[in-house]
Amino acid sequence: MKYKFENNNVIITDVVDFSLKDTLDCGQCFRWDANEEGIYHGVAFGKSLDIFQNENTITLFNTTKDDFYNIWYNYFDLDTDYHKIKEEFSADDTLKKAVQYAPGIRVLHQGGWETLLSFIISQNNNVKRIKGIIKTMCERYGRPLGNGDFDFPTAKVLATLSVDEIFELKCGFRAKYISDCAKKVDSGEINIDEILALDTQSAKEKLITIKGVGEKVADCTLLYGFGKMDCFPKDVWIKRAMANLFPEGLPECAKNNAGIAQQYIFHYARTSNIFD
């Protein structure tokens, strides 16, 4: 892939192993939406972005070279060689099918705090409503970016809210979990930077001390937020897929990048018709 910088746009040419649609619509993130023309709009790390893919070209609109290298390059995991990883995965015939179903999926790096809170909201919930709750929360409690967009709210702000105020976001029984999470992060009892430095198992044990965070939410947080590629979140779809497609367990060829394999399997199970 090659990168060009022109007129506040970043143009990626010779794009390989990257489908914007599959990556942003495969259920790992909740703040991106496409308009009628297929241009995706979203916010991450306090910056909003418009981004569009036309075959082997991806254009990031109205951004800077600095933001590209400081934020988006890592956000879209552009430093990782997915071609090599997919070749390894293809040693298993079933996993190969999942990869070929959506070969352009990449695992995003969304940041620990936002991912943690987002996946607390995700529990026993559907993607549409998860997005709606997060949108309302950002609009009500996030810093305005000046263009109608809002940053993801800080732990400090959410920690000042009562459970009743959080409940008004229509997040239901998760309000008390959001409150506990914000207070633990704000007080420093949970330190996002320290968790990043921990090994996966210790990090998971730390996250699970938050009310409403179990193994699955912790795994999602560590995978999509902290880039821990050895995590393998097991939701209802993955459990279904594993029982049917991989009764012997995850193939050996996927062990080094279990989290990436999980994303291919999840998307394949959820959006193909194999379980109809």
Place this chain on the structure above:
DNA sequence: AGCCAGGGTCTGC
């Protein structure tokens, strides 16, 4: 209308 959603907690064996 009724089941389900990228689950977790709490209780009771």
Place this chain on the structure above:
DNA sequence: GCAGACCATGGC
């Protein structure tokens, strides 16, 4: 350790 009730809400 494992099963089951329960949790709020809205999508389909």
